Amino acid sequence: MAARWTMLAGLLLLLPLLQSASSSSMVFKLDGNVYPAGHFYVTMNIADPSKPYFLSVDTGSDLTWLECAASNGACERCNKVPHPHYRPGPPSYKVVPCTDPLCDTLHQDLGTTKHCTEPFQCDYTLTYADGSSIGALITDKFSLPMVKPPNDHPDLAIGCGYDQGVNAGKVTTVDGILGLGPSSVSLVSQLKNHKIITKNVIGHYLSTKGGGFLFFGEESVSSSDVTWVPMAPRTPGKPYPYSPGRATLQLDTKSIGAEPMEVVFDSGSAYTYLPELVHSQLVTALKASLSKSSLKEVHDPALPLCWKGNGPFKSLDDINKEFMSPISFNFGHGVTMTIPPENYLITTEQGSACLGILGTADIDLYLIGAIAMQDQLVIYDNETRRLGWTHSLCDRMPET
Template sequence: MAAGWPPAISLLLLLALLLPVTASSMVLPLFGNVYPVGHFYVAVGIGEPVKPYFLHIDTGSNLTWVECHADGGSCNKCNTVPHPLYRATQNKRVPCADARCASLHQDVGKPKNCGAAPQTCNYEIQFLEGSSSRGMLVHDKFSILPKSNAHAADIAFGCGYEQVEASGRNEKVQVDGVLGLGRGSIDLVSQLKQLKVIAKNTIGHCLSYKGGGFLIIGKDMSTFPLKKWAPMAPGQPRYYSPGRATLHLDARSIGGADPVEVILDSGSTYTYLPNALHKQLVPVLQATLRKSLQVVKDPSLPGELCWKRPEKFRSVDDLKKEFKPVMSFNFGNEVTMAIPPENYLVVTKQGNACFGIFAHNAKYIILGDITMQGLLVIYDNDRKQLGWVRADCNKPPKSISAITSRI
């Protein structure tokens, strides 16, 4: 494990200090990609003296947490992460009687579990894609700008000492934990607003097809040039949902006229459809493809649908040449999300094109990172509305006018 910042990222982190930051909002660079990293993440500092951590941005999680050593000992079940595991001292534990402990358990929908130690606020959280984390709630100085105590705030977050991956095995990962950006009261943005570090309970992210992008926290997003906003679904207190939508492939309806609830989740690398909807979509898509494309197995995404052509796929531009159908989610009131091929396919190391929309057993749709690439997605918690707009995600906008596309 690295003791500090990897050399390839050090210069970028220095540039992060130069990004537009005011007393009420901030813009942070993102690192990572859909494939092969599988995460988009920010670099932050925690503790005094500050130590570096990479956190996966996750709008589907209310809790920010890092993998850590439990009770001063070793981690019970941790992944291999980029930096030394966080260690929480006794005075950093959030007591079970603390209001933040009650907020955490209200957010995760479970009663408080204080365990054997009366001063420990324990938790267990389940993520949408099947993984889980157990740990205790702690608090420490959290520097949203890396390698500096500037703009640091004392934030409650999770010390996760037992991770269970969806694959059933612990893995080598490129992040140390999760930056919780969900709708709950314990998420990072809510805490920063309460501490007056930012003025608005808003988030915006832009994920680049080339990897990286940027994250906006605390800005007044209502003035961005979006012609349509979708209200947040009132019956979904923990996740960001613009409501129910129907799925289309070009002009053809998939799944009929019955709409399905959609969740925007930057913590999911790929997009997931209910089994029945996915089963209807695949043959319709297959029927549109050229005969030169052959279905193959790819070790990068075992069990998923992949295609090869006589010459290897090398880039997003190659995808556009071979795959033409555009998917779309129609939310009603003329609010739609168009999904071109580069938002539902990945190019693997083997030079194949693999379908990045998977089936799952749930009754809702999860829109993950692959589908949100090339979009500035806005989560306006103050006005309870969501919006998205095509944008250049390769560099943060210097002004609102720099983003000129529309829904």
């Protein structure tokens, strides 16, 4: 933390929800990192009496949900989360019925068909690359201590995820997901509907030092400092809500891949993902750019492709002494997102520098994860349907 910060600012950083200069915006402190935590997360206080839960900041989905225990306290096929499993109960929680419009919206977002076999419950299934989560839509109270009464304890719809599928049992660093998509079921859309914020605008600052900030509502940064692109239209059932359109991928000035591909922003993914063929081409080009360096490929359990130099990499500053080639996404019309080496590499516990861009056969697009969005303010403006980014010192509280 910068030495010139006042003691008051230092104390404010201890609060999960920070006082905003304007009543039309909210600022939250973030914890976590790309490695080793694998998440940037916010602390939300939910239920009555309220209890804290860590929620991964996820612009790649709409629904906010928690791993959820049944009324008897049991949580079958759940993960080992940081806090006792969320257990909905009186007096604050209510079941969202299957006939509620929010249930229709949720299933439209997921591209699924709802089945009202239980008329008093909106069931859903979330599908991920490495598993699934089955749950039901409910409402419960959120404690927002810096919001003026009577809006400081709104009832908001969230998912009660009671079955994490065959891959359950893992130790995780978060209790659930904070879905920040544009859908009416998302938390930010609900906050606007409750008139707690005036605009459906989201921004995050993710720091390479770990932690950062998240804001909802008005942004104070000058638009002239931000690179803006229109949001691509979202089709029903499309899994990733935020896309700046199609782009070509480059390493230095060398194009990777033959054709432009759709790009999506997903802060809930720690790493950046490319289709396997494009990833293979990028790795080949990256290795060629390092052929005259002293770097050697090494095995490291953290990620598939890692290097070491004459000594261990202790920080991202060490990385910048060896890796020089930026990666960029060129959207045309003079719009480019440039990713420096410290935003596509991590330093591991074993002192390696590892590539935080992975290949997968599951996508036919470029997925920009949290690693590539570090040390930038990224803005999702759902009012004017545009996305923006600008370099920022993300370990300092934004002046919203």
